[in-house]
Amino acid sequence: MIISFLVDSLDRRGRIVVILLVVLALLVPAGNLLVPEGSAFHVSTYQLTLCGKYLTYALLALSVDLVWGYCGILSLGHGAFFALGGYAMGMYLMRQIGARGVYADPMLPDFMVFLNWKELPWFWQGFDMAWYAFLMVVLVPGVIALLFGWLSFRSRVTGVYLSIITQALTYALLLAFFRNDMGFGGNNGLTDFKDILGFPIQAPGTRAALFAASALMLALGFVVASAVVRSKLGKVLVAIRDAESRTRFIGYRVEHYKLFVWTLSAVMAGVAGALYVPQVGIINPSEFDPSASIEAVIWVAVGGRGTLIGPLIGAVAVNFGKTWFTGVLPEIWLYALGALFVVVTLFLPRGIVGLWDRVVSRRAKPAPDVDGSGRQAGEAA
Amino acid sequence: MSFFRLFTILFALIVSFQPALASRIADTDLSSRIVALGAGGFDDLEKAIANLAASGDDRVPAVLDRLGNGELVVRKADGAVFFADKAGTDFRLTDPVTGSDAGLAPKATVEKVKVNNRIRRTIASAVGALTLISPDPAVRRAAAEAVMKSADAAAIPVLNQAIATETVADIRAMMMAARATALLASSASEADKVAAIAAIADLGSRDALGFLSGYTSTEGAVGDAARKAVAAIESRLMLWDIGQNLWYGLSLGSVLLLAAIGLAITFGVMGVINMAHGEMVMLGAYATFTVQEVIRTSWPGLFDYSLLIALPVAFLTAALAGILIERLVIRWLYGRPLETLLATWGVSLILQQTVRSIYGANNREVGNPSWMSGSFSVGDIQITWTRLWIILFAVAVFLALIAVLKRTRLGLEMRAVTQNRQMAAAVGIRTPLVDALTFGLGSGIAGLAGVALSQIDNVSPNLGRGYIIDSFMVVVFGGVGNLWGTLVGALTLGVANKVLEPYAGAVLGKIILLVAIILFIQKRPRGLFALKGRAVEA
Numbered sequence: 001m002i003i004s005f006l007v008d009s010l011d012r013r014g015r016i017v018v019i020l021l022v023v024l025a026l027l028v029p030a031g032n033l034l035v036p037e038g039s040a041f042h043v044s045t046y047q048l049t050l051c052g053k054y055l056t057y058a059l060l061a062l063s064v065d066l067v068w069g070y071c072g073i074l075s076l077g078h079g080a081f082f083a084l085g086g087y088a089m090g091m092y093l094m095r096q097i098g099a100r101g102v103y104a105d106p107m108l109p110d111f112m113v114f115l116n117w118k119e120l121p122w123f124w125q126g127f128d129m130a131w132y133a134f135l136m137v138v139l140v141p142g143v144i145a146l147l148f149g150w151l152s153f154r155s156r157v158t159g160v161y162l163s164i165i166t167q168a169l170t171y172a173l174l175l176a177f178f179r180n181d182m183g184f185g186g187n188n189g190l191t192d193f194k195d196i197l198g199f200p201i202q203a204p205g206t207r208a209a210l211f212a213a214s215a216l217m218l219a220l221g222f223v224v225a226s227a228v229v230r231s232k233l234g235k236v237l238v239a240i241r242d243a244e245s246r247t248r249f250i251g252y253r254v255e256h257y258k259l260f261v262w263t264l265s266a267v268m269a270g271v272a273g274a275l276y277v278p279q280v281g282i283i284n285p286s287e288f289d290p291s292a293s294i295e296a297v298i299w300v301a302v303g304g305r306g307t308l309i310g311p312l313i314g315a316v317a318v319n320f321g322k323t324w325f326t327g328v329l330p331e332i333w334l335y336a337l338g339a340l341f342v343v344v345t346l347f348l349p350r351g352i353v354g355l356w357d358r359v360v361s362r363r364a365k366p367a368p369d370v371d372g373s374g375r376q377a378g379e380a381a
Numbered sequence: 382m383s384f385f386r387l388f389t390i391l392f393a394l395i396v397s398f399q400p401a402l403a404s405r406i407a408d409t410d411l412s413s414r415i416v417a418l419g420a421g422g423f424d425d426l427e428k429a430i431a432n433l434a435a436s437g438d439d440r441v442p443a444v445l446d447r448l449g450n451g452e453l454v455v456r457k458a459d460g461a462v463f464f465a466d467k468a469g470t471d472f473r474l475t476d477p478v479t480g481s482d483a484g485l486a487p488k489a490t491v492e493k494v495k496v497n498n499r500i501r502r503t504i505a506s507a508v509g510a511l512t513l514i515s516p517d518p519a520v521r522r523a524a525a526e527a528v529m530k531s532a533d534a535a536a537i538p539v540l541n542q543a544i545a546t547e548t549v550a551d552i553r554a555m556m557m558a559a560r561a562t563a564l565l566a567s568s569a570s571e572a573d574k575v576a577a578i579a580a581i582a583d584l585g586s587r588d589a590l591g592f593l594s595g596y597t598s599t600e601g602a603v604g605d606a607a608r609k610a611v612a613a614i615e616s617r618l619m620l621w622d623i624g625q626n627l628w629y630g631l632s633l634g635s636v637l638l639l640a641a642i643g644l645a646i647t648f649g650v651m652g653v654i655n656m657a658h659g660e661m662v663m664l665g666a667y668a669t670f671t672v673q674e675v676i677r678t679s680w681p682g683l684f685d686y687s688l689l690i691a692l693p694v695a696f697l698t699a700a701l702a703g704i705l706i707e708r709l710v711i712r713w714l715y716g717r718p719l720e721t722l723l724a725t726w727g728v729s730l731i732l733q734q735t736v737r738s739i740y741g742a743n744n745r746e747v748g749n750p751s752w753m754s755g756s757f758s759v760g761d762i763q764i765t766w767t768r769l770w771i772i773l774f775a776v777a778v779f780l781a782l783i784a785v786l787k788r789t790r791l792g793l794e795m796r797a798v799t800q801n802r803q804m805a806a807a808v809g810i811r812t813p814l815v816d817a818l819t820f821g822l823g824s825g826i827a828g829l830a831g832v833a834l835s836q837i838d839n840v841s842p843n844l845g846r847g848y849i850i851d852s853f854m855v856v857v858f859g860g861v862g863n864l865w866g867t868l869v870g871a872l873t874l875g876v877a878n879k880v881l882e883p884y885a886g887a888v889l890g891k892i893i894l895l896v897a898i899i900l901f902i903q904k905r906p907r908g909l910f911a912l913k914g915r916a917v918e919a
Contacts, residue, residue, distance in 0.1 A: 074719045074722070076722075148899075151899075151900070151903045152903060154903075155903040155904065155906055156906060157902055157903060157906045159718060159719070160654050160718045160719065160722065161857060161902060161906060163654075163719065163722060164853050164854075164857060165857075165899050165902055167850060167853075168850060168853075168854060168895050168898065168899055169895075169899060171850050171895060172891075172892045172895040172896055172899075175888050175891055175892050175895075176888075176889075176892050178888065179888050179889070290850065291846075294723070297723060298723065298727075301723060331734070331738060334730045334733065334734035334737075335730075335731055335734050337727070337730055338727040338728065338729070338730030338734065339727065339731065340727065341723050341724055341726055341727020341728075341730070342710055342724050342727040342728060344723075345714065345721075345723050345727075346713055346714070346724065
């Protein structure tokens with residue numbers, strides 16, 4: 001019943017996206033494992049991992065779109081939830097190394113031996129069990145987001161103030177995770193992973209499976225996000241985005257709605273981080289950098305905020321551009337990224353998807369003004 | 382190791398001591414005391430040194446110095462002691478008493494007088510004792526400090542002698558403390574020792590603290606007196622520490638104020654989130670660098686004025702950049718604060734990369750003019766001139782800005798546009814022009830901050846990044862649209878940061894502060910000094 005409800009919530013475009021992702025999850029690993037090298041359809045392991053990374057970015061972008069596009073909360077700290085999920089996964093992977101580390105300590109990760117620690121800190125307990133670690137991937141970002149959101153939304157911190165304190169949150173976490181005493185590997189972070197769920201992490205088969213998991217998780221995230229925004233709750237969210245005070249006066253408990261979607265979004269970001277870490281093989285405090293979080297916002301803006309599909313397109317497109325530019329013309333990349341921020345906000349307020357819609361509707365019939373000039377009143381308050 | 386340093390100090394003292402009033406004993410007496418150095422083991426050597434020092438002869442320090450350097454040898458044939466200088470494989474011998482040449486001696490015919498660390502210490506305190514009666518007050522003071530550190534009971538008689546003749550009050554106090562430290566180390570009576578502790582405690586320095594804390598675990602009256610004295614000194618030093626931390630905090634607060642005050646104009650007064658604000662600071666710093674480069678190559682004599690010349694240059698550079706940004710980007714986005722935030726972030730990336738392309742990614746060296754370098758101390762507080770000037774500069778900029786807002790036509794129009802844009806336009810104020818000028822003013826002040834920051838921070842393309850979050854915290858904490866709030870916010874955060882630092886460490890202190898601000902904003906979403914009335918609704 002739940003499944004049919006979820007699938008019913010997809011519109012035509014959504015169905016295409018989900019089907020596309022499922023097909024990707026099957027075809028790309030097949031192209032890597034089954035198609036012989038040299039064939040035009042062969043996907044190298046490098047390309048596979050790179051695409052897998054893009055898909056986790058797309059999930060992060062989707063989570064940002066959920067709060068920004070549909071609820072008007074511009075989070076400049078979603079990278080923090082992404083990194084927290086990543087660290088939870090990283091801790092699991094560290095414990096899987098066991099005695100194969102440089103110092104061959106059966107319990108302690110190398111950096112702890114290096115710091116002369118004698119026993120595992122309490123917050124590392126249990127991370128040797130996969131189910132516990134995966135639970136933490138969801139719980140840690142979720143609980144932190146819940147606490148932060150409960151405090152902020154209850155006292156009606158909105159607009160740019162909220163943006164700035166989300167940035168302060170991720171900045172505080174960045175500083176905290178840089179400290180060696182915190183027990184998360186300090187500056188170097190967690191790396192040198194060996195196994196995941198008993199499979200060697202470098203093996204092509206494992207990488208293909210991780211790619212498939214990323215694609216399927218993105219599809220699942222997309223379905224859940226669609227279900228949320230198309231439900232009645234989603235309509236209230238949009239109402240909050242466009243006129244928060246008015247929604248409150250009508251009688252909705254605005255903070256509850258915000259808190260729900262905020263926490264859900266943080267959990268999605270955490271899952272994205274958890275899938276990201278085994279594929280890139282490292283997690284370090286730079287993921288908490290405020291500029292990383294702002295970059296995630298620009299993926300959404302490029303693709304088109306409030307469209308759910310847009311963030312997917314934006315994340316992949318911008319990151320593809322980043323990979324390409326930093327390889328060919330590293331000097332140009334920051335210019336290009338900076339220009340992207342300016343051009344998109346000035347000329348493409350609805351991003352690529354908005355542009356596409358305009359092109360399509362010009363052929364058919366004039367579309368209603370979805371950009372919404374009425375929104376300004378709500379946001380300026 | 383302190384006594385090696387002590388030794389070098391004392392050597393310097395000896396050199397300056399040479400032409401002092403001749404106080405000499407008979408050559409034969411001195412000679413016999415010197416010969417004693419060459420006989421027997423370390424214990425005998427120690428006694429011989431004390432005996433030699435007790436002569437008070439002005440030739441003794443040189444002998445002791447040569448001994449300490451391992452340049453004193455015994456001729457095996459007759460046991461006579463000489464200064465030895467290497468001459469090829471042989472030694473050139475010099476008589477220590479007369480200073481006359483005693484010819485060359487093959488290595489095998491002489492034996493070096495061996496010293497160990499204990500002997501070196503004995504030598505140091507003996508030399509210290511001898512220099513206590515130097516006619517030069519600076520030498521006497523240094524000698525008293527040296528003896529105090531070595532705490533050698535053997536120095537007590539010399540100290541007594543020196544105290545009796547000393548005329549300068551604080552040197553005498555120092556000598557008495559030195560005598561007290563020596564006394565404590567000796568086997569004097571308990572009452573004497575308690576009195577000695579009181580004498581040391583009067584000094585109140587860190588040396589005294591270090592010395593006395595060695596006695597806090599002693600039984601009886603001596604231990605009690607030491608514990609009391611240590612507690613007294615510690616509380617006194619703690620007060621100075623608090624003073625020092627307050628000074629650091631004030632200094633950090635002034636830096637934050639400089640960085641944030643421009644933001645208080647653009648964000649607080651105009652409501653524009655300018656993420657490129659930090660880059661305006663960076664432009665100011667690079668303008669300073671460029672001005673200094675031009676001065677270095679063309680008019681090196683003007684270097685001391687380079688910062689004064691850089692001020693208007695930095696202001697204009699940043700202000701022009703700000704006006705350009707406002708005209709090209711921000712004005713299309715009024716009323717859409719979140720979009721402004723993203724667009725200005727993009728601008729900041731472009732500016733960073735531009736500066737990186739022009740000046741390179743490495744740190745650039747910006748020099749201190751002579752009137753800004755160096756430091757002085759008030760009590761135990763170290764104050765560097767750079768920091769002092771920056772505090773004064775921050776206050777000056779703040780007051781100037783208040784004056785502009787309250788006393789000039791532009792300030793009046795700015796406030797009018799802020800309070801009610803339509804009404805201002807209706808009475809004939811050209812609001813677009815005022816917007817551009819306001820933004821230019823805020824950016825220009827950021828440029829001024831860059832001049833100041835170039836003196837204390839690395840001038841690199843990332844300079845601004847480090848300040849942007851802190852600046853926003855200051856403005857939000859102080860209350861948006863209120864310059865006095867920014868002042869209070871900057872000073873509070875600066876001082877709180879530096880007061881937390883000794884207890885929590887620099888990074889943890891900063892984290893605590895960030896979390897505190899996040900929580901504070903929950904309590905007072907509009908900051909410390911919120912605007913009241915209609916302006917809130919705008």
